[in-house]
Every structure is written in C-alpha cells, then in structure tokens.
Amino acid sequence: MSDLTVKTLLSTPSLTLRNVRCTGICRHRSAEECVSATQLNFPYRGLYLRHLGNDRAVADANHVMFFNAQEGYQVSHPVEGGDDCLSLDLDQGLLGELAPKALLQTSADIAFRAQSQRIDARSQALVALLHHGLEHGTIEPLEAEALALTLVSRSLGPRTARPLTATPARRRLADRVKILLAGDLSRRWALAEIGKEIGSSPAYLTQVFRQVEGMPLYRYQLQLRLARALDLIKRYDDLSALAAELGFSSHSHFTSAFRQAFGRSPSDFRRVTTAKAN
Numbered sequence: 155m156s157d158l159t160v161k162t163l164l165s166t167p168s169l170t171l172r173n174v175r176c177t178g179i180c181r182h183r184s185a186e187e188c189v190s191a192t193q194l195n196f197p198y199r200g201l202y203l204r205h206l207g208n209d210r211a212v213a214d215a216n217h218v219m220f221f222n223a224q225e226g227y228q229v230s231h232p233v234e235g236g237d238d239c240l241s242l243d244l245d246q247g248l249l250g251e252l253a254p255k256a257l258l259q260t261s262a263d264i265a266f267r268a269q270s271q272r273i274d275a276r277s278q279a280l281v282a283l284l285h286h287g288l289e290h291g292t293i294e295p296l297e298a299e300a301l302a303l304t305l306v307s308r309s310l311g312p313r314t315a316r317p318l319t320a321t322p323a324r325r326r327l328a329d330r331v332k333i334l335l336a337g338d339l340s341r342r343w344a345l346a347e348i349g350k351e352i353g354s355s356p357a358y359l360t361q362v363f364r365q366v367e368g369m370p371l372y373r374y375q376l377q378l379r380l381a382r383a384l385d386l387i388k389r390y391d392d393l394s395a396l397a398a399e400l401g402f403s404s405h406s407h408f409t410s411a412f413r414q415a416f417g418r419s420p421s422d423f424r425r426v427t428t429a430k431a432n
Contacts, residue, residue, distance in 0.1 A: 178231035
C-alpha cells in the first residue's frame with residue numbers, strides 16, 4: 155500500500171495545486187522517482203529528506219523544494235509522523251518568467267540549480283491560506299491563482315534568493331539541527347543540549363547555522379512553530395492550548411510572535427480560514 159495520498163485542490167490552464175500527504179512509514183530511502191515537469195513543493199507539516207545523488211536537502215516548513223523535470227531523486231523520513239506539502243505545477247513558460255535567472259541552470263528547459271531555498275513568514279501564510287481555503291471552499295479559483303503566483307514570486311524573488319556559501323560539511327551539520335528541532339517542536343531547547351545531541355560546541359553550532367541559513371537558530375525554530383500553528387489553527391477553539399502545545403511560554407507570546415510574522419492575530423487568521431464560502 156502506498157504511503158502517499160495526493161489530492162488535487164485546483165487545476166487551471168496556468169497551474170495545478172495538490173496536497174500531498176506522506177505517512178512516512180518507510181524511514182529509509184525510497185526507490186528513485188522523478189517528476190515529468192519542474193515543480194515547486196512547499197512543506198507545511200513534518201519533515202523529509204530529499205536525496206539527489208550524494209547531495210541531500212532538509213524539507214521543512216521554512217523551505218520551498220525544487221523538483222526538476224526528469225531528475226531522479228529519493229526521499230527518506232528521519233522523523234516520525236510523515237509530512238504534508240502543497241505541490242505546485244506551474245505552466246513552464248510562466249515559471250520561467252517568474253524565476254530569477256540566478257536560480258536557474260543554463261539549459262533550454264526550466265531547472266533550478268539548488269534543491270531548496272528558504273522562504274519567509276509571509277510565504278508560509280500564503281501556503282496556509284491556499285491549502286485551508288481550497289480544502290474548505292472559502293476562496294474562488296481566480297483568487298487562488300493570484301495567491302499562488304504571489305507565493306511563487308515571493309519565494310523565488312530577490313528578497314529570499316541567497317546563494318549557498320557554506321561548505322557541504324557545515325550544511326550537513328545544520329541539517330542535523332533541523333531534524334532535531336522538527337522531532338519535537340514544543341521542546342524548549344538550550345544550546346548546550348543541542349550541541350550535546352549533535353556533537354558540537356554551542357558557539358560553533360550557532361555560527362555555522364547562521365552561515366548556512368542566514369538567521370539565528372532560535373528564529374528558525376520560531377518560524378517552524380508558527381508554520382505549524384498555521385496548519386493547526388482551524389482545529390483549536392482555545393488558542394492558549396495551541397500556544398502551549400507548540401512550546402510558547404504564554405498565549406501573549408504566541409499572539410505577539412504570530413502577529414509580527416503574519417501581520418494579523420491568530421484569532422483573526424483563524425476567522426479567515428474557517429469562514430464559510432458565500
């Protein structure tokens with residue numbers, strides 16, 4: 155039995171949006187697979203590793219993943235629970251128009267140089283609005299298309315584009331930290347505890363993570379927690395309980411961080427994602 159569930163949320167001449175759920179039952183590398191057209195993948199729950207030859211990339215809610223056409227890859231799940239992703243197939247001419255040339259390979263076909271790129275909090279909010287809205291019928295197809303193109307532009311544009319300058323060894327160290335954080339989002343880690351788990355000094359760990367990801371480790375964890383809140387928020391009437399589940403020290407801390415990241419309070423965002431379609 156396949157551990158993948160794929161649900162088409164929207165299909166238009168310009169793009170197709172699907173929700174892809176993987177149970178993550180198989181913890182080891184999958185058989186090699188590929189996609190027929192270059193696509194973007196936005197994880198919003200859980201984590202997986204994408205293996206491309208000897209290179210690997212951590213797929214979590216802080217990244218957009220690039221799947222190039224006919225490029226063989228494998229997937230593994232080092233953390234229990236599987237993952238959910240919003241998968242976007244965009245008209246290749248449109249994708250070529252939106253993607254900065256610095257991100258693309260020099261070939262006739264549209265293909266990305268890297269496996270992934272970090273996205274910001276507003277991009278995460280767009281992912282949540284799309285999958286919540288399309289799942290519950292609260293947004294029209296035209297609005298969803300506009301949101302999807304905004305998501306692509308924001309994720310690929312100069313604001314978030316940054317070359318990977320760290321060495322492969324440092325990237326692997328940062329990847330191990332990401333996997334550790336994803337394994338327990340509610341845990342309030344101390345740097346010394348992370349260093350002990352990873353086998354690195356806190357000072358070196360902090361320096362390497364900032365170099366690889368361009369942000370402090372605590373900020374990265376905060377974005378993961380807030381991205382998880384976007385996914386869970388429609389299930390909670392008591393937002394204080396949600397804040398506690400995600401490891402925030404208080405409801406006010408959660409509300410402040412959420413508002414700063416997404417431009418509105420958790421209760422306002424919940425109203426938008428649970429509103430009934432007219």
